Amino acid sequence: MNALAHRPRLVSIAWPMLAELILGFGVGLMGLSLAATLSDTSAAAFALSNQVQVAFFLLFRIVSMGVSVVITQYLGAGNRYGADQTARAALGASTWLGLGVALLVFAGAGTLLDWVNAPSEVLTLGQPYLQALALALMLDAYNASMASVMRAHLRTRDVMFNILGMHSLHLLLCFPLMRGWGSIPAFGLVGFALALGLSRAFGLSLHLLLWRWRLNLVPRPRDWWVLQWQRLAPVLHIGLPGGAENVAYRAAMLVSVSVVAGLGAQALATQSYAFQMMNMVVLFSLAIGLASEVLIGHLVGAGSLRKAHRLLRKSLLLGFAVSVAMALLVAGTAPWTLQLFTHDPQIIASATTLLWITVLLEPGRTCNVIIINALRAAGDARFPVMAGAASMLFVMAGGSWLLGQHLHLGLVGVWIAYAADEWVRGLMMAARWFGHGWLPAAKAARRRVQKHRVSPM
Secondary structure (H helix, E strand, C coil): CCCCCCCCCHHHHHHHHHHHHHHHHHHHHHHHHHHHHHCHHHHHHHHHHHHHHHHHHHHHHHHHHHHHHHHHHHHHCCCHHHHHHHHHHHHHHHHHHHHHHHHHHHHHHHHHHHHCCCCHHHHHHHHHHHHHHHHHHHHHHHHHHHHHHHHHCCCHHHHHHHHHHHHHHHHHHHHHHHHCECCECCCCHHHHHHHHHHHHHHHHHHHHHHHHHHHCCCCCHHHHCCCCHHHHHHHHHHHHHHHHHHHHHHHHHHHHHHHHHCCCHHHHHHHHHHHHHHHHHHHHHHHHHHHHHHHHHHHHHHCCHHHHHHHHHHHHHHHHHHHHHHHHHHHHHHHHHHHHCCCCHHHHHHHHHHHHHHHHHHHHHHHHHHHHHHHHHCCCCHHHHHHHHHHHHHHHHHHHHHHHHHCCCHHHHHHHHHHHHHHHHHHHHHHHHHCCCCHHHHHHHHHHHHCCCCCCC
16 A cells, blocks of 8 residues: 555654754754863864764765665555565665774774864864764664664654654763763763764664564564665665765865865864854755655655655745745844854854855755755656766865865855855756656656565565
């Protein structure tokens, strides 16, 4: 039976995802705030190390985004067997990918921070923190793929409550571990990472229970370590281009961050604070994009391509309205909200200027985020990376260097490059969708998920 028979509304799927994203943002905001109470250098080390962490986390999206799309297409076609076998295959892939990333980050933390031009005082604080994040990264590989399976089954509220418990535990633990309590010494930034690892272990345990209770899906021992290439092939068909697009974005972002780091610790702290405020805005369009991806994947699997097109238009209108309103609110209140992080008037003034640039940036990014997810859900995963890579390389990375460093525009130049890149990619994605370039991939995906509804492994 088609999982969309009861016609869930876009907002009913999006709001738990938004709540989940806000919770994650809140924890990051709290971590940055706690780091800032130590010093602006600690805040810069926290933010720069997290940029490196996020770059590696995006590798897990290769599995999670591919799993989400493939399972939604299977469920849309009524092929529950194919959906369950894809979920099992995701666990083995997560094991090997998570282990490899954790070992690389632990062994190469100092080198990775050197690559992003970390000042010496930032490197001293950031290296042990990044090493302590290695365990959490491995556990995140599992949590990312298992949460994607739950969302594909439209169990977004269950994922939200798991995330709520996970982040609550993290916050409960990070205060004593960072600042010390009783016989517990103060670990500083490392304490934040230790709390993160413990909370991720809790999240994994709860995901296993949710799989059993909600999906009647219990992993077998072999599922955790065997790579089922036949089942992973369609996942990688979606995930590899999507992961490559995310990695290309993160690589370009790291180039721009290295330009900012070259301007000094104060500029890096300003960038960090402005990014935290800007992330508050992008959460809304990201939640709408993720919800659209789930619903459009179901519709593509069911062969309802006209409905998928109408849903995308509705998602865009909602995304534009919310993201622009939020950008105006964040920029208008920045002189006061930035005092949560710092009381340095120069940093507050500079970060406020950057947030007004965000108002111009947001419509382009909303178009970019929502349509990329829709293209991926339709099986058209290669176009976004091929079309977007050039913009990320030349407009974002090259523009950051040209405007920020070569033309001496500093942070303002870097953020102008961000805005230009979002608009270039957003317009390219819109041309692809509204020009119906995604239809052949959607039809091919529909044919694939209809085959072999029950087949041996």
